[in-house]
Amino acid sequence: MRSKVVLRAAICVLVFAFLFFCLQRLLMPKYTREAEEGRLTAEYYGSDKNHDVLFVGDCEVYENISPVTLWREYGISSYVRGSPQQLIWHSYYMLEDALRYETPKIVVFNVLSMKYGEPQNEAYNRLALDGMRFSSTKLKAIKASMKSEESLISYLFPILRFHSRWNELNSDDLKYMFRSTPQLSVGGYLMRVDTRPLNTDPPVGHQLMDYSFADICWEYLEKMRSLCEENGIQLVLMKAPTVAPYWYPEWESQIREYAEKHSLKYYNFLDHVETIGIDYTTDTYDEGQHLNVWGAEKLSAFFGKELAAIGAPDRRAEKDFAESWAKLCERYDAVKKYQLEILEQTGTITGFPVPE
Amino acid sequence: MDKIIEMLLQLHPDIDTSCDSLVDDGILNSIDVVTLVTEIFNEFDVTVPASEIVPENFNSASAIWEMVSGLMDE
Amino acid sequence: MKKTLLILLLVLAVCLMAACNSGTGETSGTESEAASTPSGSEHKATGYLFEYNGVSFGVGSATADIIEKLGEQTEKPYTSNSCAFNGKDTVYYFASFEVSDNDETGDLVIYSIYLKDDTVATKEGAYVGMTPDEVKAIYGEPSESSDGGFSYVKEGMKLNFFLKDGVVSAISYYVNK
Amino acid sequence: MGFVSVWFILFCAVAVLLYYTLPKKWQWPLLLVASCAFYASYDLRYFGFIAVTTVSVYFAACRISLLRARQNSYFQEHPELEKDAKKAYKAKTKKKTWAWLIACLLLNFGILFALKYINFFIGNINAIISIFSESKIPTFDKLLLPLGISYYTFKTAGYIIDVYFGRYEAEKNIFKLALFTSFFPTLLNGPIDRFPLTAPSLFASHSWDEKRTRFALQRIMWGYFKKVVIADRLVVAVIAIVSDPEKYTGVMVAVGALLYAAELYCDFTGGIDITIGVANLFGVEVSENFLRPFFSKNIAEYWRRWHITLGTWFKDYTFYPLCTAKPVMKLTKFCKNKFGAGVAKRVPIYVASIVLWFGTGAWHGASWNFILWGMGNCLVILVSQELTPLYKRFHAKHPNIDGKWHYKTMCIIRTNAIMCCLRLFDCYKDVPTTFKAFGSIFAKPSFGLLTGKTFLGLGLSAADYIIAFAGILLIFAVSMIQRRGSVREMIAKKGFAFRLAVFALLFAVIIVFGAYGLGYDSNSFIYSKF
Numbered sequence A: 001m002r003s004k005v006v007l008r009a010a011i012c013v014l015v016f017a018f019l020f021f022c023l024q025r026l027l028m029p030k031y032t033r034e035a036e037e038g039r040l041t042a043e044y045y046g047s048d049k050n051h052d053v054l055f056v057g058d059c060e061v062y063e064n065i066s067p068v069t070l071w072r073e074y075g076i077s078s079y080v081r082g083s084p085q086q087l088i089w090h091s092y093y094m095l096e097d098a099l100r101y102e103t104p105k106i107v108v109f110n111v112l113s114m115k116y117g118e119p120q121n122e123a124y125n126r127l128a129l130d131g132m133r134f135s136s137t138k139l140k141a142i143k144a145s146m147k148s149e150e151s152l153i154s155y156l157f158p159i160l161r162f163h164s165r166w167n168e169l170n171s172d173d174l175k176y177m178f179r180s181t182p183q184l185s186v187g188g189y190l191m192r193v194d195t196r197p198l199n200t201d202p203p204v205g206h207q208l209m210d211y212s213f214a215d216i217c218w219e220y221l222e223k224m225r226s227l228c229e230e231n232g233i234q235l236v237l238m239k240a241p242t243v244a245p246y247w248y249p250e251w252e253s254q255i256r257e258y259a260e261k262h263s264l265k266y267y268n269f270l271d272h273v274e275t276i277g278i279d280y281t282t283d284t285y286d287e288g289q290h291l292n293v294w295g296a297e298k299l300s301a302f303f304g305k306e307l308a309a310i311g312a313p314d315r316r317a318e319k320d321f322a323e324s325w326a327k328l329c330e331r332y333d334a335v336k337k338y339q340l341e342i343l344e345q346t347g348t349i350t351g352f353p354v355p356e
Numbered sequence B: 001m002d003k004i005i006e007m008l009l010q011l012h013p014d015i016d017t018s019c020d021s022l023v024d025d026g027i028l029n030s031i032d033v034v035t036l037v038t039e040i041f042n043e044f045d046v047t048v049p050a051s052e053i054v055p056e057n058f059n060s061a062s063a064i065w066e067m068v069s070g071l072m073d074e
Numbered sequence C: 001m002k003k004t005l006l007i008l009l010l011v012l013a014v015c016l017m018a019a020c021n022s023g024t025g026e027t028s029g030t031e032s033e034a035a036s037t038p039s040g041s042e043h044k045a046t047g048y049l050f051e052y053n054g055v056s057f058g059v060g061s062a063t064a065d066i067i068e069k070l071g072e073q074t075e076k077p078y079t080s081n082s083c084a085f086n087g088k089d090t091v092y093y094f095a096s097f098e099v100s101d102n103d104e105t106g107d108l109v110i111y112s113i114y115l116k117d118d119t120v121a122t123k124e125g126a127y128v129g130m131t132p133d134e135v136k137a138i139y140g141e142p143s144e145s146s147d148g149g150f151s152y153v154k155e156g157m158k159l160n161f162f163l164k165d166g167v168v169s170a171i172s173y174y175v176n177k
Numbered sequence D: 001m002g003f004v005s006v007w008f009i010l011f012c013a014v015a016v017l018l019y020y021t022l023p024k025k026w027q028w029p030l031l032l033v034a035s036c037a038f039y040a041s042y043d044l045r046y047f048g049f050i051a052v053t054t055v056s057v058y059f060a061a062c063r064i065s066l067l068r069a070r071q072n073s074y075f076q077e078h079p080e081l082e083k084d085a086k087k088a089y090k091a092k093t094k095k096k097t098w099a100w101l102i103a104c105l106l107l108n109f110g111i112l113f114a115l116k117y118i119n120f121f122i123g124n125i126n127a128i129i130s131i132f133s134e135s136k137i138p139t140f141d142k143l144l145l146p147l148g149i150s151y152y153t154f155k156t157a158g159y160i161i162d163v164y165f166g167r168y169e170a171e172k173n174i175f176k177l178a179l180f181t182s183f184f185p186t187l188l189n190g191p192i193d194r195f196p197l198t199a200p201s202l203f204a205s206h207s208w209d210e211k212r213t214r215f216a217l218q219r220i221m222w223g224y225f226k227k228v229v230i231a232d233r234l235v236v237a238v239i240a241i242v243s244d245p246e247k248y249t250g251v252m253v254a255v256g257a258l259l260y261a262a263e264l265y266c267d268f269t270g271g272i273d274i275t276i277g278v279a280n281l282f283g284v285e286v287s288e289n290f291l292r293p294f295f296s297k298n299i300a301e302y303w304r305r306w307h308i309t310l311g312t313w314f315k316d317y318t319f320y321p322l323c324t325a326k327p328v329m330k331l332t333k334f335c336k337n338k339f340g341a342g343v344a345k346r347v348p349i350y351v352a353s354i355v356l357w358f359g360t361g362a363w364h365g366a367s368w369n370f371i372l373w374g375m376g377n378c379l380v381i382l383v384s385q386e387l388t389p390l391y392k393r394f395h396a397k398h399p400n401i402d403g404k405w406h407y408k409t410m411c412i413i414r415t416n417a418i419m420c421c422l423r424l425f426d427c428y429k430d431v432p433t434t435f436k437a438f439g440s441i442f443a444k445p446s447f448g449l450l451t452g453k454t455f456l457g458l459g460l461s462a463a464d465y466i467i468a469f470a471g472i473l474l475i476f477a478v479s480m481i482q483r484r485g486s487v488r489e490m491i492a493k494k495g496f497a498f499r500l501a502v503f504a505l506l507f508a509v510i511i512v513f514g515a516y517g518l519g520y521d522s523n524s525f526i527y528s529k530f
Helices: A002-027 A036-046 A067-074 A088-098 A111-115 A122-129 A136-145 A159-168 A171-175 A215-230 A249-261 A269-276 A293-309 A319-346 B002-011 B030-044 B061-072 C002-022 C132-139 D006-021 D024-040 D046-077 D083-132 D149-165 D174-182 D185-189 D195-203 D210-242 D251-281 D308-323 D326-339 D341-364 D368-386 D388-397 D399-403 D405-427 D431-443 D452-456 D462-482 D487-493 D496-513
Strands: A053-057 A078-082 A106-110 A234-239 A265-268 C050-052 C055-057 C075-081 C088-093 C097-102 C109-115 C144-146 C149-154 C157-164 C167-175
Touching: A002 A159, A002 A171, A002 D496, A036 A078, A036 A122, A053 A088, A067 A078, A067 A293, A067 A319, A078 A088, A088 A111, A088 A122, A088 A136, A088 A215, A106 A111, A106 A215, A111 A215, A111 A234, A111 A249, A122 A136, A159 D496, A215 A234, A234 A249, A234 A269, A249 A265, A265 A269, A265 A293, A269 A293, B002 B030, B002 B061, B030 B061, B030 D308, B030 D326, B030 D341, C132 C149, C132 C157, D006 D024, D006 D251, D024 D046, D024 D174, D024 D185, D024 D195, D046 D083, D046 D149, D046 D174, D083 D149, D149 D174, D149 D185, D149 D195, D149 D308, D174 D195, D185 D251, D210 D251, D210 D462, D210 D487, D210 D496, D251 D405, D251 D431, D251 D462, D308 D341, D326 D341, D341 D368, D368 D388, D368 D405, D368 D431, D388 D399, D399 D405, D405 D431, D452 D462, D462 D487, D487 D496
Parallel strands: A053 A078, A053 A106, A106 A234, A234 A265
Antiparallel strands: C050 C055, C075 C088, C088 C097, C097 C109, C109 C167, C144 C149, C149 C157, C157 C167
């Protein structure tokens, strides 16, 4: 009799766990119709972890840096671990998480997120962290990013947060319940081929009361720098050539001073717009806030020269690198062709359409 | 004893005086019990202490009479 | 038993109705389940107001009501949208001030008015170029002050006076989160 | 940590695991440790209060038992004592035990009064003073209200009164009494147990019983369903209606009352189901607090089905003692001579009822709302008591109308209508608003408000209303079945597969349709602030 009872109890637990898991798969947002950037974090785990250069940051990296161009021009194998409005502590834990899989030679961090001193809103936390594989790093990342009303348990079991999506379900939720969503980024880069020119001169930021960055930002910048030092990685700071949000000169001086003090390379591409050849009437799809693919290729070509100069090796001769990057280049061209067709037919592009 | 039965009939004319679960079956509610206690006080000049007001003592006419007589000779 | 089975069936029917009521229909955008602020409620400005071209407005006014009345804009408005979601943040350029709004609360509501030069003044008469003491003579002791300037907090907004070389270099009405 | 939190579920799981692995003699001490941990998770400062209550009750009860034991042994040693010497000695002991009882009650109810009612009391005093002078007594602002103080104070008061009545001897082991006072599932929303009913199963050792555990888990899940899926969903609409009496007047007040009735029922019975379920996991029997209250045909019956343990507590420890107290008896005798038997019969009942309902009202909260709510209940019961001759004549004319279902339904609807009106006092912030809102139902019904837009404006979507309505239907169906026996037995008879399907479905409904997490605040059980 005893074994029968134990068997029944086991079946019960199994059924409940399976039901819980299925409901979670069903109700998790698939990020196919809006906020597609939510798929970025998880896509890293599908890449071949053979990168010499790793970019971390918000849309200023994943929409302006094209790893395929870096490969085609200089044979640099790189990946962009970006997420929407990625805060500096998200960047730090993204880096720590990546180091569990590979150790790049160079890590590039975009400094814009230094301006955010506290978690902005719950949505960006979810977009950045839900895709992360479970690990001690993810736990630390959640604890560091949670706003007061959020709970750790709703990150470990996301259904506890997304269960109220039951009346917003659509056909994609069923289609991608167990199948993975189509690959969105190419090496972590999100492409846009359309153009919306900036005809006026770039907006100038209003005066601020206090230009100093929050202490927590300096603290995590310091943590990132020591993490790179421990792993023999060269930390490089960058600021993408975008006109909004406005990059105050007072911020620039603080970053420059920090870079000099710790002898880090710092590239503010806003100062090199002419040399790079970026023209805000053709190279941006939203009046200068993000570069389109043409702008990104110009920026990547320029930056690739710098990266090669400071130690990013040229891997085009090595067979396994060539093979994996050939696939990525093919995917890159396919996406570009696909978006150009859409642009031709409809005249506009919304979100980041990619072929299946 | 018949005094007790008379009181019960006064409360509920159709009461079955031989039944022995008046309180448990909800025939006597708390207000009836209190009315009985005041009647007993007026009749036998005996105060039923609160500690005695338990279902067992009020479940049947005989139980009530036992309680009252017990109190009287104390 | 029959009667209660009937009721149970009724319950299941109602559940299905709920699911398909708004389930399989394609819904775009992640509008929150609870009804957002009832639309149509007019937005009232709070705290210190700014007057220009005969129009009195401030932080919290609906852009639609006042933007045309403020006269000619020197430049095309510049809209920047938030990273992933379709939140919009627009700046409107006028001769001596700039007005910014966003759609965080569903409708386009002004959250900042930035005065750049002394050709305009606040309703109470403060303008760019004044010394801090002159401003304090009008508004009294500020609620907050730092080396970059000082501000007066009132009903969910702040009136900021920015300082450069000891003189007010800019004034802004800003929402106080 | 409220019931609706993963930590509570983990806490119970660990406690149950330990409970059945530890050697039997450590079982009830484990429950005590668990209860202290649970209590500490709220606020360490509460410990002082519950400790004072437990120690004071333990000490007073032991003294009373000791005095009585000494009296009995004295009588055994001197059998030759004649009647009135014995009586004198008994009176002496009675006086001493009475002194201990009163001291203990004054202490505990004093704490309860100081923490919960003092500000209300001062507020009224100030109101009176302000008539003729401007001075005001300052109220206390940083008052702690320990978790479940009303529950454990009443529980221990019942215990010591029983010991004083001699119904049973005082518990010698203070830790056992501590466990009885602070048994963690009953801290949040009762029930107010009786020592002899709970003690046997609380202190006994239990071995694993598969059926009992299965039934307990099913009941817990049913409790969570009612609380999380229905109560926490409807509370959003109720608060929206109640906090804006100007906008939601007329018929919307009635709608608010109905929603509140459903929400309060699901919240309170859900909480009690979880309490009883968790207690059963440890094999502990805790008394039922509800018996399908919305099926009662009159107010008196309603109060024998809703919050049963509170009702019986007040009946046994306020109503009866008052009726049989000497001063009341003297008053009855005085009335008998002066005004005749009719009045004499009613005096003790009226006096005791008013005190009982004043107490019940005040127990619910320190404001005039609740006291008037209590008085309202008292009025209805006394009036229906007076009308019994009228009812008897009516029933005489229509002999077997009782059996007819339409008469029974009419009674049920009438009872619920009256209770809904009385519950308005719970909702609105003060008495005048309540009366204004109640009046507006008839004066200005404004049926125009009954539109989809109004309902959607309450913060719930159409889907929410459908889910809540479906849930209420399901509860109604289950209650109908329950009238013929335990639903869980019926399900158990149908075999493992059916049972698994039913409870897997219930589990899915709770997880998906539950109103919990960001945007919903589900930890505020209505009755947990007592």
